[in-house]
Amino acid sequence: MQFMLLFSRQGKLRLQKWYVPLSDKEKKKITRELVQTVLARKPKMCSFLEWRDLKVVYKRYASLYFCCAIENQDNELITLEIIHRYVELLDKYFGSVCELDIIFNFEKAYFILDEFLLGGEAQDTSKKNVLKAIEQADLLQEPRHEYFNVPVY
Amino acid sequence: MPAPIRLRELIRTIRTARTQAEEREMIQKECAAIRSSFREEDNTYRCRNVAKLLYMHMLGYPAHFGQLECLKLIASQKFTDKRIGYLGAMLLLDERQDVHLLMTNCIKNDLNHSTQYVQGLALCTLGCMGSSEMCRDLAGEVEKLLKTSNSYLRKKAALCAVHVIRKVPELMEMFLPATKNLLSEKNHGVLHTSVVLLTEMCERSPDMLLHFRKLVPQLVRILKNLIMSGYSPEHDVSGISDPFLQVRILRLLRILGRSDDDSSEAMNDILAQVATNTETSKNVGNAILYETVLTIMDIKSESGLRVLAINILGRFLLNNDKNIRYVALTSLLKTVQTDHNAVQRHRSTIVDCLKDLDVSIKRRAMELSFALVNGNNIRGMMKELLYFLDSCDPEFKADCASGVFLAAEKYAPSKRWHIDTIMRVLTTAGSYVRDDSVPNLIQLITNSVEMHAYTVQRLYKALLDDISQQPLVQVSSWCIGEYGDLLVSGQCEEEEPIQVTEDEVLDVLEGLLVSNLSAPVTRGYSLTAIMKLSTRFSSVNRIKKVVSIYGSSIDVELQQRAVEYNALFKKYDHMRPALLERMPIMEKTASNGPTEIVQTNGETEPSVPDTKHLPLVTQPANQANDLLDLLGGNDVVPVIQTTLPTKPASAGGELLDLLGDLSLSGGPAPAPSVPVSKPPFLLDGLSSQPLFNDISAAIPPMTAYSKNGLKIEFTFERANPNPNIAVITIHATNTTEADMTEFVFQAAVPKTFQLQLLSPSSNIVPALNQGSVTQVIRVLNPQKQQLRMRVKLTYTHKGSPVQDLAEVNNFPPQSWQ
Numbered sequence: 001m002q003f004m005l006l007f008s009r010q011g012k013l014r015l016q017k018w019y020v021p022l023s024d025k026e027k028k029k030i031t032r033e034l035v036q037t038v039l040a041r042k043p044k045m046c047s048f049l050e051w052r053d054l055k056v057v058y059k060r061y062a063s064l065y066f067c068c069a070i071e072n073q074d075n076e077l078i079t080l081e082i083i084h085r086y087v088e089l090l091d092k093y094f095g096s097v098c099e100l101d102i103i104f105n106f107e108k109a110y111f112i113l114d115e116f117l118l119g120g121e122a123q124d125t126s127k128k129n130v131l132k133a134i135e136q137a138d139l140l141q142e143p144r145h146e147y148f149n150v151p152v153y
Numbered sequence: 154m155p156a157p158i159r160l161r162e163l164i165r166t167i168r169t170a171r172t173q174a175e176e177r178e179m180i181q182k183e184c185a186a187i188r189s190s191f192r193e194e195d196n197t198y199r200c201r202n203v204a205k206l207l208y209m210h211m212l213g214y215p216a217h218f219g220q221l222e223c224l225k226l227i228a229s230q231k232f233t234d235k236r237i238g239y240l241g242a243m244l245l246l247d248e249r250q251d252v253h254l255l256m257t258n259c260i261k262n263d264l265n266h267s268t269q270y271v272q273g274l275a276l277c278t279l280g281c282m283g284s285s286e287m288c289r290d291l292a293g294e295v296e297k298l299l300k301t302s303n304s305y306l307r308k309k310a311a312l313c314a315v316h317v318i319r320k321v322p323e324l325m326e327m328f329l330p331a332t333k334n335l336l337s338e339k340n341h342g343v344l345h346t347s348v349v350l351l352t353e354m355c356e357r358s359p360d361m362l363l364h365f366r367k368l369v370p371q372l373v374r375i376l377k378n379l380i381m382s383g384y385s386p387e388h389d390v391s392g393i394s395d396p397f398l399q400v401r402i403l404r405l406l407r408i409l410g411r412s413d414d415d416s417s418e419a420m421n422d423i424l425a426q427v428a429t430n431t432e433t434s435k436n437v438g439n440a441i442l443y444e445t446v447l448t449i450m451d452i453k454s455e456s457g458l459r460v461l462a463i464n465i466l467g468r469f470l471l472n473n474d475k476n477i478r479y480v481a482l483t484s485l486l487k488t489v490q491t492d493h494n495a496v497q498r499h500r501s502t503i504v505d506c507l508k509d510l511d512v513s514i515k516r517r518a519m520e521l522s523f524a525l526v527n528g529n530n531i532r533g534m535m536k537e538l539l540y541f542l543d544s545c546d547p548e549f550k551a552d553c554a555s556g557v558f559l560a561a562e563k564y565a566p567s568k569r570w571h572i573d574t575i576m577r578v579l580t581t582a583g584s585y586v587r588d589d590s591v592p593n594l595i596q597l598i599t600n601s602v603e604m605h606a607y608t609v610q611r612l613y614k615a616l617l618d619d620i621s622q623q624p625l626v627q628v629s630s631w632c633i634g635e636y637g638d639l640l641v642s643g644q645c646e647e648e649e650p651i652q653v654t655e656d657e658v659l660d661v662l663e664g665l666l667v668s669n670l671s672a673p674v675t676r677g678y679s680l681t682a683i684m685k686l687s688t689r690f691s692s693v694n695r696i697k698k699v700v701s702i703y704g705s706s707i708d709v710e711l712q713q714r715a716v717e718y719n720a721l722f723k724k725y726d727h728m729r730p731a732l733l734e735r736m737p738i739m740e741k742t743a744s745n746g747p748t749e750i751v752q753t754n755g756e757t758e759p760s761v762p763d764t765k766h767l768p769l770v771t772q773p774a775n776q777a778n779d780l781l782d783l784l785g786g787n788d789v790v791p792v793i794q795t796t797l798p799t800k801p802a803s804a805g806g807e808l809l810d811l812l813g814d815l816s817l818s819g820g821p822a823p824a825p826s827v828p829v830s831k832p833p834f835l836l837d838g839l840s841s842q843p844l845f846n847d848i849s850a851a852i853p854p855m856t857a858y859s860k861n862g863l864k865i866e867f868t869f870e871r872a873n874p875n876p877n878i879a880v881i882t883i884h885a886t887n888t889t890e891a892d893m894t895e896f897v898f899q900a901a902v903p904k905t906f907q908l909q910l911l912s913p914s915s916n917i918v919p920a921l922n923q924g925s926v927t928q929v930i931r932v933l934n935p936q937k938q939q940l941r942m943r944v945k946l947t948y949t950h951k952g953s954p955v956q957d958l959a960e961v962n963n964f965p966p967q968s969w970q
Contacts, residue, residue, distance in 0.1 A: 023249065046514060081390065106211065122346075140232040
């Protein structure tokens with residue numbers, strides 16, 4: 001996988017994970033163009049499109065688009081499963097995840113993604129293991145010593 | 154200083170902004186606060202501030218001033234700090250900035266941290282954005298972790314190693330020992346990432362590939378266990394056990410089995426098993442089948458397995474899920490060359506996909522359809538494809554039109570069908586056809602001799618309907634110019650002939666000249682067509698008038714044409730019938746061959762392979778006749794050596810076939826694919842390009858003949874645009890004390906060449922080098938054979954006639970190479 005983007009139906013970016021080195025300017029350009037292209041697709045169209053020299057796989061879950069750019073030799077159908085697995089992880093973690101969860105807890109969405117994928121490939125194919133790891137890592141986070149119940153940041 | 158506001162607070166606040174400007178103001182305010190907080194080196198809230206910065210960065214605002222802060226967070230001992238710090242590094246830093254190298258030491262320490270989650274953060278960051286320098290420095294640590302028994306770290310190390318190898322391929326060797334027992338792991342995470350690592354190594358290095366081939370049996374076993382084992386809740390997805398791992402294994406098997414018979418055989422059974430047993434009701438099963446099909450088609454599988462694979466794809470085509478249909482079409486496109494017959498069986502389903510709503514599916518179906526067209530199905534397929542052309546989006550039309558032309562050219566069942574098909578394309582997608590279609594079509598029409606009347610009639614009718622599609626208009630005008638006489642005489646056999654008068658035809662053509670819809674090129678076509686009709690119609694005066702009007706056209710191209718045509722009427726009227734003769738059949742070029750003008754005997758005309766159409770041309774000079782005399786019929790060897798009817802013998806066969814004994818050793822018959830084709834304009838030879846553009850560096854002159862005081866020198870130029878034409882200027886000088894009068898220079902060349910002799914400057918070679926006679930010879934040498942020439946000289950010197958024959962062989966290589 002080269003990158004993954006999450007964006008709303010209005011085109012607002014909610015998460016961006018890049019697995020290839022690109023300048024900020026290039027990232028912005030790609031994001032803008034790809035978001036436009038995907039938002040222009042009609043509902044009856046298939047989840048795959050060719051964009052520049054990449055294959056793009058996208059799926060909409062409620063108000064969020066999950067969009068991945070994969071290489072030519074990657075399997076589009078299994079990428080759909082990868083996306084679905086990520087959504088399941090978010091869902092389990094947040095309890096019936098919605099877009100607002102991802103907006104207000106974007107850093108957690110990243111942590112979960114980074115526990116599931118590394119360098120664009122799946123690290124663990126077991127949902128249970130990924131969630132356990134996140135849980136354990138969360139426990140390691142130091143609470144603010146003055147206010148135990150106040151969120152860390 | 155009050156505590157900086159919390160992250161969620163900030164997010165909430167920013168979301169209340171109603172305008173972009175309001176949001177920008179809030180962001181700027183907060184950034185200022187963050188900046189001062191950074192300046193104070195506040196450790197407690199650094200984490201919070203960077204988190205906020207990352208949020209603002211996602212909204213699109215600059216956050217580079219937080220880069221160093223990320224590094225400080227990474228260096229902190231607190232896990233919370235590290236987590237945000239590494240996230241910030243991955244989002245804000247990139248390998249182009251030197252700043253990122255400062256991370257290296259921290260990552261190194263963290264890779265050896267006592268807490269595995271910290272190690273995990275370091276591995277993740279390195280594997281996501283590590284630069285080549287970082288990878289070089291840290292590869293050793295990664296390799297160490299690859300050998301650990303901690304599966305949590307091992308799986309991450311494997312993927313990190315993949316990244317290191319991608320960045321620094323030379324380091325691949327060092328990971329080899331650690332891969333030894335990767336596949337014996339039970340942990341699926343490690344298995345999955347190990348297979349990814351092995352795949353990467355095998356793809357990059359043929360040596361590694363050879364080395365890892367021995368793993369095939371082990372991989373087959375693992376795959377088998379996955380399929381045969383019972384329900385495993387941890388890895389189950391819709392009833393299938395660890396589909397992600399299955400797909401990766403299949404992909405690795407593909408790479409290992411490619412071009413290796415033994416490995417391919419070893420995996421044969423398992424592939425068949427997966428192909429037949431996988432549940433296909435959900436996407437996940439189809440994902441596995443898809444990967445299986447790709448593997449089967451790529452390795453050296455037996456034919457039964459291949460047929461199985463194609464049938465799976467055929468079933469995919471009928472699936473309701475458009476994603477599945479899409480991948481099926483993509484895969485079929487890849488296999489249609491190698492397994493053509495198997496794919497043909499699914500042709501009707503593929504053709505149905507042309508009507509799909511999805512653009513990507515339509516495109517693939519179109520490409521596949523064209524690949525499947527053959528002599529048997531051409532009529533049916535063309536019907537579908539033409540229907541598609543009618544209704545498809547503009548983005549497809551150009552490709553579809555080209556595809557139709559190509560297919561029609563290859564498999565047309567009859568000439569009439571071919572022309573009808575072309576007409577249909579021109580009328581429905583006329584503005585989208587490519588530029589080279591016009592000359593190709595003209596050539597096709599010219600060569601379909603019996604269809605001329607039918608074609609011109611149909612094209613004329615099409616013009617009456619619509620003059621906006623330029624390629625159609627161009628082809629139509631050309632046709633009317635050529636075959637207008639057939640049009641008005643109502644000779645059509647194929648369909649009901651229409652009644653049309655010369656004036657009506659001229660009205661249409663003149664209409665094109667003045668219409669706003671006509672492109673300049675089209676106007677050129679139509680003016681030339683009108684001119685040609687001057688020898689086919691009787692209303693010459695009208696044509697003369699039109700032509701003279703355009704003599705003052707603003708368009709330079711039109712003006713030039715008109716002026717030249719005018720000159721044709723006035724000064725060269727005797728040449729007009731010859732020049733405007735019907736086009737002969739053209740040699741078929743390889744598609745998109747260069748269009749050249751072959752000039753023969755002073756006429757501007759393409760070479761005529763079919764002597765049936767040879768016009769009887771009166772030579773401007775009597776040179777050709779003299780050459781015939783020269784040969785006396787004795788030395789002439791029959792011209793045609795090949796059996797190809799369209800061999801491009803020079804115009805008038807025998808006229809230029811001279812000197813049988815000057816045949817080239819190993820004298821080859823001219824190759825049938827000599828690229829000679831007709832340019833769209835008859836009189837292009839009179840176009841603005843000068844004849845003697847020099848494209849090559851100067852070619853050295855040579856002395857061709859020197860005897861009895863007469864010296865003939867040749868100087869050379871290569872003509873532009875046709876590099877196969879050598880232009881030779883002869884300079885004849887006379888060192889004797891008496892003039893050489895009635896000087897005639899004649900030349901002949903071997904069969905594979907063609908020669909054109911222009912008029913000499915005079916026929917007196919003055920004595921004592923007081924002047925010279927010059928004459929231009931143009932030689933066409935399409936096969937770039939070595940130039941040889943026989944010359945005959947006749948003149949009168951001191952009252953007595955002199956005649957001499959000579960061979961000229963010492964041409965410089967640059968004149969013919």
